[in-house]
Amino acid sequence: MAHYEFQGSTVPIVRFTQIGSTNAEGMARLARNETFPVWLVADIQTAGRGRRGRPWTSELGNLFATLVLPNPAPVANLAQLCFVAGLALRDAVLAAAPQIRPDALKLKWPNDLLLDGGKVAGILVEGGTDPSGRPAAVIGFGVNCLHHPEDLPYRATSLEESGAPTAPDRLLEALDLAMAVRLNQWNAGAGFPVIRTDWMRHALGMGDQVSVRIGEREVVGRFENIDTRGAMMLRRKDGIAEIITAGDVSLGKSD
Numbered sequence: 001m002a003h004y005e006f007q008g009s010t011v012p013i014v015r016f017t018q019i020g021s022t023n024a025e026g027m028a029r030l031a032r033n034e035t036f037p038v039w040l041v042a043d044i045q046t047a048g049r050g051r052r053g054r055p056w057t058s059e060l061g062n063l064f065a066t067l068v069l070p071n072p073a074p075v076a077n078l079a080q081l082c083f084v085a086g087l088a089l090r091d092a093v094l095a096a097a098p099q100i101r102p103d104a105l106k107l108k109w110p111n112d113l114l115l116d117g118g119k120v121a122g123i124l125v126e127g128g129t130d131p132s133g134r135p136a137a138v139i140g141f142g143v144n145c146l147h148h149p150e151d152l153p154y155r156a157t158s159l160e161e162s163g164a165p166t167a168p169d170r171l172l173e174a175l176d177l178a179m180a181v182r183l184n185q186w187n188a189g190a191g192f193p194v195i196r197t198d199w200m201r202h203a204l205g206m207g208d209q210v211s212v213r214i215g216e217r218e219v220v221g222r223f224e225n226i227d228t229r230g231a232m233m234l235r236r237k238d239g240i241a242e243i244i245t246a247g248d249v250s251l252g253k254s255d
């Protein structure tokens with residue numbers, strides 16, 4: 001059962017010139033039991049956060065936007081939202097920057113968007129339940145429209161660097177619509193098979209040998225599938241299937 005009928009552009013947008021983190025603001029709103037979906041958008045974040053406690057550099061010119069979704073689906077299905085959000089973000093970038101070739105834009109498990117192999121955007125899904133125990137999600141999107149950090153252990157890029165200059169507001173407009181389409185397609189989890197198939201079609205390394213770093217451990221295997229909780233299924237050389245719920249993926253390593 002769909003918990004909402006989402007309609008892009010009817011979700012209110014709250015704008016901040018500067019804020020610590022739009023995701024932190026989203027979590028605070030949930031803690032206050034605010035019950036309506038809202039977009040929180042900032043020009044600058046002073047404490048932008050990425051996955052696994054990493055900072056997210058947040059300078060003027062990029063997009064920092066969080067969609068707060070009270071009661072989007074049963075708690076058991078919330079992990080699927082990172083695939084819904086990843087597909088929507090890919091759709092939105094293609095709509096806002098039509099000069100980008102679709103095959104240059106890949107999803108990287110669990111929720112990065114790569115353009116010509118460089119990270120152009122990241123998604124941070126937080127939440128779980130609100131103080132009353134109802135399901136809730138806070139979905140943060142950081143998109144490198146104009147700048148990208150240079151000092152990362154992986155290559156980052158921006159839409160500008162890739163020859164597709166795009167204003168953050170134009171991207172937000174496309175993202176609002178794309179999220180509505182993909183959330184309705186997902187239908188609180190009932191439509192996850194379609195989302196999963198589509199996500200895998202655009203995923204980096206699907207069916208290939210990949211390496212995943214999980215803390216100090218490294219697992220190498222064939223990326224075969226993702227499960228309904230969003231975990232990655234890797235087939236090791238010895239035939240054993242590893243189910244991985246968190247880690248950093250790189251391509252093309254062999255054991």
Ligand SMILES: O=C(O)CCCC[C@@H]1SC[C@@H]2NC(=O)N[C@@H]21
Nearest residue numbers: 021023048049050051122140142
């Ligand atoms: O580590 C990642 O790749 C995820 C980055 C998510 C960054 C966005 S920017 C808007 C929202 N607010 C935050 O503090 N983080 C997310």
